[in-house]
Amino acid sequence: MQAITLYTNPNSRGRIIRWLLEELSVPYEVKVLQYGREIKAATFLALNPMGKVPVITHGDVVVTEAAAICAYLADQFADKQLAPAFNSPARAAYYRWLFFTAGPLEMATSAKAFGWQLDADNAQAVGCGLYQDTVNALETALTNGPYICGEQFTAADVYVGSHIEWGMMFDTLEKRPAFMEYVQRLQTRPAAIRANQLDDALVPQPA
Known part of the structure; x- marks a missing residue:
């Protein structure tokens, strides 16, 4: 190896x-x-x-x-098996939320942390759009199962879960029940x- x-x-x-x-x-x-x-x-x-x-x-x-x-x-x-199989439909969700977190979520939480103004006048020009839209989309991603791709824990959960945990810790992400339950579920993993x-x-x- x-x-x-x-x-x-x-x-x-x-x-x-x-x-x-x-x-x-x-x-x-x-x-x-x-x-x-x-x-x-x-x-x-x-x-x-x-x-x-x-x-x-x-x-x-x-x-x-x-x-x-x-x-x-x-x-x-x-x-x-920390990623869905290449021929699995779950592979789409895996890529989607992994890179959603690296792009829109990272930008939205950074904007909140540093007081950058995101509003109807400029949201169309930035990748995250309005802060609330980004947060709502992330919450929606957690409605289909215990993990971001449904039933299978993947590397995307490691990445997304870390960002959600830090966002709530530093008050750049709302402490919604779906986020808190998700992070709690991940924090109990022996590897974590x-x-x-x-x-x-x-x-x-x-x-």
Whole structure:
């Protein structure tokens, strides 16, 4: 098996990928980068010119962007069944909500966090449209089963669930019952618990 290395920081979206790797139950190495000089060092910029984590290397392959890493790893380890089969209708929902979260939801929650005005005058020009429309669409996605693709837990749940959890934590996403129940369901998974414990242990403690 080709070696997997996760470049991350415990206070980053790298937590998404740690959780997914624990769900996959495959060996991996972790390299923690501190914000500032380490994450902007030339050696890391050669992997990701954005100077952001997470990044994985899988042998000679480099993958950046958390949603892309989730999709890549789920396909590389298809035997773990963390993505619907290629010929399954659920594959459409898998792609849809994975990239909905990376696009419209990310933008809508960022706009709320930073006070960017989204209204009838400009909503047509931005990918998320109006904030409430984005949130309503996400809630609708959770009405067809316990998971985003219905009955099957997938890598999309790792990605979508993480964003919902953080959104509610930082008050950029409304604490709707459907969101709270979904996150609670995901947080009880053994892999999620392990991943949180591993990352929490890396967070610097006050002196």
